[in-house]
Amino acid sequence: MRKFVIMGVQGSGKGTQSELLCTDLDLVHISVGDIFRWNVQNHTKLGAQVRRTMTAGELVGDDMVESVVRERLDRHDWNFGFVIDGFPRNGRQAEFFMESYDIDAVIHLELPDDEVRRRVLSRRLCPNCGMDYNLIADRPEIEGRCDICGHELITRADDTPEALDARLRDYHQKTRPVLDIFGRKEVIHDIDARPSAEEVQQSIRDQLGLPPYKPAVALST
Numbered sequence: 654m655r656k657f658v659i660m661g662v663q664g665s666g667k668g669t670q671s672e673l674l675c676t677d678l679d680l681v682h683i684s685v686g687d688i689f690r691w692n693v694q695n696h697t698k699l700g701a702q703v704r705r706t707m708t709a710g711e712l713v714g715d716d717m718v719e720s721v722v723r724e725r726l727d728r729h730d731w732n733f734g735f736v737i738d739g740f741p742r743n744g745r746q747a748e749f750f751m752e753s754y755d756i757d758a759v760i761h762l763e764l765p766d767d768e769v770r771r772r773v774l775s776r777r778l779c780p781n782c783g784m785d786y787n788l789i790a791d792r793p794e795i796e797g798r799c800d801i802c803g804h805e806l807i808t809r810a811d812d813t814p815e816a817l818d819a820r821l822r823d824y825h826q827k828t829r830p831v832l833d834i835f836g837r838k839e840v841i842h843d844i845d846a847r848p849s850a851e852e853v854q855q856s857i858r859d860q861l862g863l864p865p866y867k868p869a870v871a872l873s874t
């Protein structure tokens with residue numbers, strides 16, 4: 654059983670790296686942001702409660718986040734383990750998590766703010782099938798259209814310069830201290846997130862002593 658937390662500022666590649674780890678290690682990728690986005694897109698009650706907060710790039714309340722995480726992990730569909738991404742985002746969430754679950758490793762993707770801006774503002778998403786694109790590194794074949802399903806691509810509502818500033822501020826003020834809390838008990842693996850997705854994946858595996866990355870796996874961002 655492998656239980657990993659992946660942390661890093663927005664745009665550092667947490668989603669991509671989590672997927673690459675999960676695909677051949679049979680782990681379940683749990684993205685709290687994806688769970689919220691799914692609820693917003695499907696107009697659930699939870700979606701209505703978090704939509705405005707998310708669009709502004711602000712953090713959803715801790716009680717709601719903790720119940721979403723608890724409910725997700727209580728499904729126990731992660732026989733070989735999980736990679737949790739986008740959580741914890743502040744000290745309280747970290748304490749809650751450490752009280753309830755053992756963690757095997759914390760992966761910390763490091764990326765300077767100017768590179769974050771460059772990457773995040775070029776992200777595009779297919780609202781139909783969920784495929785991610787990046788206009789710098791991973792352009793769709795036909796401009797503005799999803800390669801998989803042909804649907805028109807959109808920009809995530811919180812990928813605007815204003816919302817990104819709010820998220821960067823929250824990250825530096827609230828999320829970075831989580832690393833200090835984890836650091837008291839766990840080893841934090843600091844990974845340079847600037848190289849290509851494949852190289853970053855290999856560094857994660859080297860540091861964690863995991864089997865080597867097989868590049869045949871398709872990347873989504």
Ligand code: AMP
Nearest residue numbers: 685686707710711712713718739740742
């Ligand atoms: P992400 O895809 O991880 O950037 O998350 C998108 C948005 O979901 C964030 O900007 C927050 O509004 C909300 N969110 C995701 N995870 C958390 C969390 N752990 N705590 C509070 N809000 C969260």
